[in-house]
Amino acid sequence: MRVSDLGSIGDLESPIMPGAIATARGLTLHRLLFNAYEQSMLFLPERPLGEADYRAMAAFYDPALVALGQQVRPALERAAFGALDSYIEASGSWDLGSLIEYLQSAIHEYEQSPSSLVVAIEATPRPRAALLYLLVQQAPDFLSEASAMARAMLGCFGPAQSELMKVFIDEYGYGVHEKKHSTLFAACMRSVGLSDGVHDHYFHYLASSLALVNYFHCVCANKQAWFRYLGALYFTEASIPHFNRQLSRALRRASGHWSTHRTSTNTCTSTSTTVRWCWRPCSRPPYGCTGRRSSPRSSPASRRSVTSKRWLTSTTSRRSPSPTAWPRRPRAGRLCADVAPPTSR
Ligand SMILES: [Fe+2]
Numbered sequence: 001m002r003v004s005d006l007g008s009i010g011d012l013e014s015p016i017m018p019g020a021i022a023t024a025r026g027l028t029l030h031r032l033l034f035n036a037y038e039q040s041m042l043f044l045p046e047r048p049l050g051e052a053d054y055r056a057m058a059a060f061y062d063p064a065l066v067a068l069g070q071q072v073r074p075a076l077e078r079a080a081f082g083a084l085d086s087y088i089e090a091s092g093s094w095d096l097g098s099l100i101e102y103l104q105s106a107i108h109e110y111e112q113s114p115s116s117l118v119v120a121i122e123a124t125p126r127p128r129a130a131l132l133y134l135l136v137q138q139a140p141d142f143l144s145e146a147s148a149m150a151r152a153m154l155g156c157f158g159p160a161q162s163e164l165m166k167v168f169i170d171e172y173g174y175g176v177h178e179k180k181h182s183t184l185f186a187a188c189m190r191s192v193g194l195s196d197g198v199h200d201h202y203f204h205y206l207a208s209s210l211a212l213v214n215y216f217h218c219v220c221a222n223k224q225a226w227f228r229y230l231g232a233l234y235f236t237e238a239s240i241p242h243f244n245r246q247l248s249r250a251l252r253r254a255s256g257h258w259s260t261h262r263t264s265t266n267t268c269t270s271t272s273t274t275v276r277w278c279w280r281p282c283s284r285p286p287y288g289c290t291g292r293r294s295s296p297r298s299s300p301a302s303r304r305s306v307t308s309k310r311w312l313t314s315t316t317s318r319r320s321p322s323p324t325a326w327p328r329r330p331r332a333g334r335l336c337a338d339v340a341p342p343t344s345r
Contacts, residue, residue: 001031012075015082021207030210033076034140036069037217041147043198077218080211103231107238118246128254134247135189136201137209141216142185143198146171148216152229167237 008024009032016026039061045053059065121130149168173179186196195201219229 001028001035005031009079012079015079015086017083018087021211023207026207026211029076029080030207030214031205032069033073033080033214033217034205034210036073036076037148037214037221038144039066039069040151041144043144073221077222080214081218103234103238106235110239111242115243115246118243118250122250122253127250131251131254132192132194135192135194136204137206138185139189139201140205140209141213143182143196145180145182145185148213148220149233151217151220152226164233167233 005024005028008028010025016023016029020026043060049057117134121127121134124130146168149164149171153165153168169175171181173181173183177183189196216229216232219225219232
């Protein structure tokens with residue numbers, strides 16, 4: 001992050017509006033947020049640590065800088081996501097039945113159309129290059145996959161919420177590193193010649209890609225947004241099969257040997273099982289330690305978050321560069337050479 005970029009942030013009390021995310025302001029906001037969230041996550045290289053690594057670690061996790069990031073985080077979150085509430089309708093009377101009906105219809109509606117992103121990729125003259133670019137855009141999320149979720153796991157709650165722990169440990173391969181979802185994604189990147197270093201592609205990340213990752217961190221980090229997290233998680237897990245089926249076909253068509261892609265790799269648990277785990281806390285009124293039912297306001301919160309996540313996902317698809325903006329040649333294995341080292345963050 002360059003100091004000169006900070007000038008584009010403007011007034012933090014003014015939320016970024018729909019359509020303005022692919023701007024210098026949107027990019028700077030989401031890079032700052034991404035950085036603040038990542039300072040509470042563990043990043044270690046697999047190689048033996050050298051002196052430079054220890055210095056980089058001390059700098060990145062400097063307590064004063066971490067505190068500064070946490071201090072400014074609420075204002076950054078309001079600027080990044082505050083506008084979602086103003087144009088996503090979640091009014092009316094909601095109960096458990098209408099929430100379940102909405103959750104089911106949202107997925108049914110989503111599955112009626114092909115993924116606009118996959119369609120756009122396949123329509124390009126160089127779909128392989130476009131698919132490489134997509135993998136790079138997925139990297140900020142998938143190379144540390146499910147880290148945001150870890151923020152929502154701790155505490156005292158009831159059996160419905162414990163179902164989510166199953167989703168979490170599945171993401172982490174039940175402790176088997178080779179089955180950890182981020183390990184599978186890293187293998188996918190290497191299989192197509194892309195660097196899998198966790199920040200190697202940092203300066204290629206679009207604001208919309210960072211927004212998707214940051215949204216999950218935001219709703220997981222703020223416990224008052226927990227019901228929004230439930231809706232976002234449900235929509236993500238339930239919509240994955242439809243998207244992945246299309247992406248897997250596109251990958252096979254573009255390059256038959258991309259068999260290590262996570263979308264075509266069996267993970268520990270099938271997606272349908274994962275959705276069932278998500279479904280339980282979504283579809284049953286949660287209980288706290290006291291055993292009392294939570295407020296009925298949880299329904300519109302979950303519903304609002306499904307809508308927010310759908311909007312952000314479609315924004316990511318729309319904000320991908322046009323085919324003419326993609327590199328002339330696939331830059332497999334070279335993308336990392338074009339960016340500054342992670343210590344520059
Ligand atoms: Fe995963």
